[in-house]
Amino acid sequence: MTSRPPLHCLRCARAAEGFAGCRTCAAEGIGVNTMPPLADLAGADLAGYPGGPWGLPTALPVSGPPVTLGEGNTPCIRLRTGPERPQDGASAGELWLKYEGGNPTGSHKDRAMAVGVAAAVTAGAGTVVAASSGNAGAAAAAYAARAGVRCVVFTNEKVPAGLRAQIDALGAERRVHPGSTAARNAAMAEAVEEHHWYPLTSYSSPSPGGNPYANEGYKSVAYELARDFAGRRIDVVVVPTSRADLLAGIGRGFRELAAAGLIAHEPRLVAAEPSAAEPSAAAPFTAALRCPDRADQERTRVAARPTVAFSLGEERPCWQGLDALWRTAGTAVALDDEAIGAERRRLAAQGLILEPSSAVGSAVARDLARTPGTLVVAIGTATGLKGLAG
Amino acid sequence: MTSRPPLHCLRCARAAEGFAGCRTCAAEGIGVNTMPPLADLAGADLAGYPGGPWGLPTALPVSGPPVTLGEGNTPCIRLRTGPERPQDGASAGELWLKYEGGNPTGSHKDRAMAVGVAAAVTAGAGTVVAASSGNAGAAAAAYAARAGVRCVVFTNEKVPAGLRAQIDALGAERRVHPGSTAARNAAMAEAVEEHHWYPLTSYSSPSPGGNPYANEGYKSVAYELARDFAGRRIDVVVVPTSRADLLAGIGRGFRELAAAGLIAHEPRLVAAEPSAAEPSAAAPFTAALRCPDRADQERTRVAARPTVAFSLGEERPCWQGLDALWRTAGTAVALDDEAIGAERRRLAAQGLILEPSSAVGSAVARDLARTPGTLVVAIGTATGLKGLAG
Known part of the structure; x- marks a missing residue:
């Protein structure tokens, strides 16, 4: 217990205990996580990294034995872009899907x-x-x-x-x-x-x-992408976002890689959110980033509405997500149920069944990949198999 | 089309065209597949093998571009053995599960x-x-x-x-x-x-x-196991078996590895079959191997009966499976619905949900792993998620 590294507020840097986030920032109405220090990856052998959170155990703030079901090391699949036929997308950017549905319980x-x-x-x-x-x-x-x-x-x-x-x-x-x-x-x-x-x-x-300790497991998504695209520049990573645990974890992974000189460039991070009929309902990051200054962004509040992407839908942008977007000059994009449904059909037409909240990511990424020469990765967070017979 | 290697009957070695297996052997009442020659893996870099059927493309009898959704490279997870507590299994062998449910559509x-x-x-x-x-x-x-x-x-x-x-x-x-x-x-x-x-x-x-061409994709299970257990001797691989496509493919993969000197020893292969109440119903390999001579084994016929493992249950042992068992001094074991159900509960108690026909493999492997010093791998062929809400 005592071997765990100390936690500090991501925003105000105050030390904290427990799992309620930073109480000082919470008193200002802002939900900020407290995290351990970033890991030092200097000297890590990325080419020999076997994937998953336990593949680089020194990057984790846990000293005990691993608990594992073979999670991580998920495939990254190139998606067809362009209207319908492969050849139509030839001049555009590359769109990839990191398929987290292959994990043992079917999600990231x-x-x-x-x-x-x-x-x-x-x-x-x-x-x-x-x-x-x-x-x-x-x-x-x-x-x-x-x-x-x-x-x-x-x-x-x-x-x-x-x-x-x-x-x-x-x-x-x-x-x-x-x-x-x-x-x-x-x-x-x-x-x-x-x-x-x-x-x-x-x-x-x-x-x-x-x-905070659990969230460090998400850094492995960044490590795997850096390994798999060895030396190639990943321009954008699009992450389906609710409380931004995955988004922030991926951002921290890339920061560690860059600090150790293992990647030359941190990708721009984009939060993909489902939205209800009103443009900003249930899409706090999209709403927040419309405010010109950060103090207002931190205090944004939107109406939570049900969407087809049932696992998303928050009222406030968790600060850890804003931080990840700010650091990479990223952005947030919200899509409605109709756009999400259309993307699910597009994915199924390529052989992939994802849950609705996962399709948000590839729909947003698909637009960004229209820029020629751009390499965009969408995180496909979960399999759609669980909902099929329901 | 013309670049595909010629197919030959596994049993009588006659050349054949089409996908109906060997017609000469079929006339004797024996279902035998026709296959391309084994691949030459000499000089293959197993440590650098990225997994999946396309990770060693020269091992495949297909000359066109890959079709892929990121299949293969599935995790191999050590299971707890012994009655209930980890420490009880300390002196016994090792039981591992290769979890094929992590594939894009959820199966091998x-x-x-x-x-x-x-x-x-x-x-x-x-x-x-x-x-x-x-x-x-x-x-x-x-x-x-x-x-x-x-x-x-x-x-x-x-x-x-x-x-x-x-x-x-x-x-x-x-x-x-x-x-x-x-x-x-x-x-x-x-x-x-x-x-x-x-x-x-x-x-x-x-x-x-x-x-025959599709079945060659299964060889990658053997390549991944050889890579992941690098240098360690795998004693037994247990494969849930119906028409023995997976069993035979894994056997061919290990033969190629051994011929190229990439493994020192081919594991013993064991076919795991579900059986109905009568011991040999729906379990043709188990029934066949009770006959003392091979001519009778080839011609075995059992009653097909429904079992909880709905995806298995054949009347005859496909010859390719017998061949794989004979070559490795393997065997076949049949388990009834009750034993399969008990194993599913045991797997769930370790965090894994597999479909019934997959649990047959680990149930059989669990028994074999009681021998101290033995390393046994069960192939967990498919996720149980698809059936959960049905």
Whole structure:
């Protein structure tokens, strides 16, 4: 427990304990995560990196034994661009999809939960707890089972049948909280503070955006891309974004690679958000980046609305995501349900079934890849198989 | 088309054309596949092999461009053995699971269909056709979509809802044949012979066990295992077996590796079969290997019975599977529904959800791994996610 590196607020740099993010920034209405220092990758052999969070264990803030189900090392697939036929896209940029649906439970969340559960075990936890309406809950359940610790998942009625069945099959205890996010947060806070359960997701408001140790698992997405595109310049990485845990983790991975001289250039990061009918509803990063100054961007609040991309849809931009976008001169783009549906059909026509919130990324990336000579990677966060028979 | 290497019967060595297997052996009542020569892997850099069928393209009998969705390079995960607690298995052998559910459509079939569809495109086919009650149909649909060719899947009413939805979402034309296997074979033969559709699965009786070019995609499972266990001796590989396409492909891969001096020892191969209540029903390899002489083994016929492992269950042992077992002094083991169900629960308790026919492999492997010092790998052929919400 004592071997974990200290956490500091990403925004105000104050040291912090626990998993509620920075309380000082929260008092200003801003949800900021507290994180360990960046890892020093100097001397790392990227060509020999086997992929996954445990492939570069010194990059992780966890000292105990790995918990693994073979997560990570997912394929990066070149997508056809242009209207319909391959030859039409010949003069445009390159569009690639990093397919995270190939992970053991079917989503990118496996990278985080592998590390988060290992951190929990190292901390001596007997029970882990996650609040999730979807993939994070399934991943938490799987890695807890793998490590032999008890798992409780706080969820709501909107969880699709496939995910519910997955969480149940993995032996997690599912507690349905029909109430507000605030009520669910309160229940989870009680579990953490009274019962000393280890939290794999956030439970404070505004949300800091995930367990800091778990989130470090996402850095491996950047390492794998740098390895696979060895020496080639990746111009843009588009990330489906809700609380920006994946976005921020990928950004940190690229920063570490650049600091160690392992890449010459950090890609521009783009947050892809689903939006409801009103342009900015449920798309806090897109709304925030319309404000000219950062103080207003940090305090943006939008209406949360249901979209087909059920696993996304936040009211505020988690600060860790803004930070990642600012550092790379990135941006955010919101798409409505119709555009997401069209992209899902386009992906299926190339042999790929992704969940709606994953298709947001490749739809946004598809537009950016129209620029000739540009290399754009979309993160396809999760398989669409879970929802097919639901 | 002309660049494809010639096919020869595995049993009688006669040259053959087409996809109906060896007609001479079929006249004796034995279903034998015709295959291209083994590849020469001399000088291959196994440590630098990136995985998947296209990672060693010279090992494939296809000259055209790859068709890929990032298949292969799946993780190999060490499973806990012993009754319940990790420490109980300390003195026994090692049990590993190669998790093929991480493939793009969720099963090992992706390795074959990637190569099979590439062969179809090289042959100038505009339509591919597969007869499948499950994963092969989904994989055929995905790779056909990826290559931009039309796909027809002949199926029956037993296809689970999730798989049906997957095939439909990928844009394949699904034709339900409620009749016998013979009627389905006849319809497919007509499609191949009259309409010149390219067959990705077999349609003759006794079944030879799959398209020869497609089946070569499975060799990559052996290459990946040899790479990942670099230098360590793999004692046994257990393969869930129906028509033995995967079993035979893995066997061929290890033979190539051994011939090139890339491994010192070919693992013993074990066919894992689901059985109905009667010990040998639906378990032709297990039944065959009870006969003392090979001539009787080749002609074994059992009753096909439904089991929970819906994607398995054949009446005859495809000769390619017997050949793989004979060459490695292997064996076959049949398990009933109850044993399969118990193993699925054991896997879920370690964080893994596999389909029933995949759990057969790890259940059989678990027994073999009780021998101290033995390294046993089970092939976990497919994800269980597709059936969860069905």
